[in-house]
Amino acid sequence: MTTNYTYHGRHRAVSHTHTRRNIALVGASTAALAGLGAAPAMANPLDDLRAQVTDGALDAHDSALEQSGQVPEEFRDVYEQGVTDLTNAVAPGALDERAAARAAAEAAAAEQARQDAWNDTTNTPCPATAKACVDLDGRRAWLTDGGNTVYGPVYISSGAPGADTETPRGTFHVTYKVKDEVSREFNDAPMPNSVYFTWSGHAFHQGNPNVDSAGCIHLGGSDSDAFFNQLHEGDEVFIY
Template identity: 45%
Template structure:
């Protein structure tokens, strides 16, 4: 058999040599397949919501700034909140008020720490905080309060909405504040 240059060799069965153009195309296919697998792995990881990096890549629930894995969602810029169950909105959008200048409501991902249906704050002259659901350091909570004025950092809800948040949320539930 006469000698054949590498670039002129025909494509052979799997595991054997192939022509120069076919080798390049083969590399492109391997890269594309690897990228597809990596994309699939990232997508599965985002659905699990196990890390902060993955949570940042999660899609948001339509019409909200929050991911489907959260239970309570707050948008400070639009003064709005929602409750989610398995990524579906079950209550909201609701009007809220939040912390004013010098007492801003913290942004971030939190968990419900504790609840008190008849809480009174020692910080502000024993003021009532009905249906309190505490979720952030410094005593930040969802509770009934005026949705027309700023708070000292808490998220104020109407009485009806505060009662619903209190009944719906459990210790450990995820709260996102944007």
């Protein structure tokens, strides 16, 4: 037989039947949780016993909260707070530790999703004719052959903001390469593995990928070796 409850507002006198049912429900949940605090003597190590008590307290907490929908709305907050308080008394810190573990797992999953997106070089504006692709906003570059990525993507830095320093976007071609290049504009600063793609001095070269450049594409040491060895005069470079 199904009993229908009708809510008549917060100012109506509380039904004694509802009150008894609510007290019984809270009492049953409280007894279930409290019983976990009196674990029988066991030969297992103390850490194992604590883990069992903690797991049991968390399970009882979750089970009790699942029943909160059966508690009249005017008592629900008190009921849920009571369940939580009792869990904290039986297994101090367990709820906070579980919440922290879940938050850490969610953060790790989000970071993995970000890394997966960063490593995905499909569905980019880079054409299949390009041999090198550069995503300035994503701070990454990669080498391709017929539209297939053959190296990378790798972390890069590019020109600092400003009309005279920003790396240009568009389609370019490798003009020439210099293995042991230096910058005559910047006091002979070393520019190993330079692969020029404009006649204005823009090039891929070894540099600190964490530092903005004056317009070139900075690559880490081994990455600059790969770009220098695999790119040749006339190869298409696409920067977006």
